[in-house]
Amino acid sequence: MDPHRRARVTRSVAGDSRWEVATRELPAGLQAHVRGLLGYSEATALPCLRREFPLPQVVVIIEFGPPIRVHDGDGKPSRYAGGFVAGLNDCWTETGHDGAQAGIQLNLTPIGARLLFGVALSELAGRVVHLDDLLPRAHRAWPSASPRCPTGMTVSTWSKVSSPRGSPRPASRSARSPGPAARSRPAPARSTSAASPASSATAAST
Known part of the structure; x- marks a missing residue:
């Protein structure tokens, strides 16, 4: 990934709430497997709860702040410190933060998720799995090692899990399969951007 490729940062303020999203054009070698990659931050005066609608993609969340809540079909919330992977599903879910x-x-295509994590998509379908249970051992410490990582890190994060040619690298055999012991819950997939549009937005390049 070209470190000099410019990122587009969108910021918005609405009352006491504010959010920021950073995006950058994906290298051609990743576009067949990656639907989107963005960094985000959001701050609200009150706890936030939003509904996420499913799309035909596998969503990976790497968290640098307090873990968000992911509600299952019965409304019971779970947290996944450091991040999680939401598999394919056909139902919406609710997420929230304090x-x-x-x-x-x-956001990965189904094939991209298979290549990156090295597990059958049936093992992720309808589930939310802790990121540590899928990442290769060498990469499991990223979120905890960078708890205040700025959104500008968006541009370099994917390069850490991709080959020099820009194609997803399959997970190593040391990566744990999300079997019965994995920290997961049956929940619909998170599918939309982490930060919702607000009434006023500005954009800048960095």
Whole structure:
């Protein structure tokens, strides 16, 4: 990934709430497997709850702030410190936070998820799995090692899990399969951008 490629940063303020999203054009070698990659941060005066609608993609959330809540079909919330992976599903779910969230959202095609994590999509379908249970061992410490990572890190994060030619690298055999012992819950997939549009937005390049 070209470190000099310019990122587009969109910021918005609405009352006591504010959010920021950073995006950058994906290298050609990733576009077949990655639907989107963005960094985000959000701060609200009150706790926030929003409905996420499903799309035909696998969503990876790498969190640099307090873990958000992901509600299952019965409304019971779970948290996944550091991040999670939401598999394919055909139903919406609800996510929430207590006033702040920050991280990176990676939207993968089904084939891209299979290549990156090295597990059958049936093992992720209808589930939310802790990121540590899928990442290769060498990469499991990223979120905890960078708890205040700025949204500008969006541009370099994917390069850490991709080959020099820009194609997803399959997970190593040391990566844990999300079996019965994995920290997961049956919940619909998170599918939309982490930060919702607000009434006033500005954009800048960095």
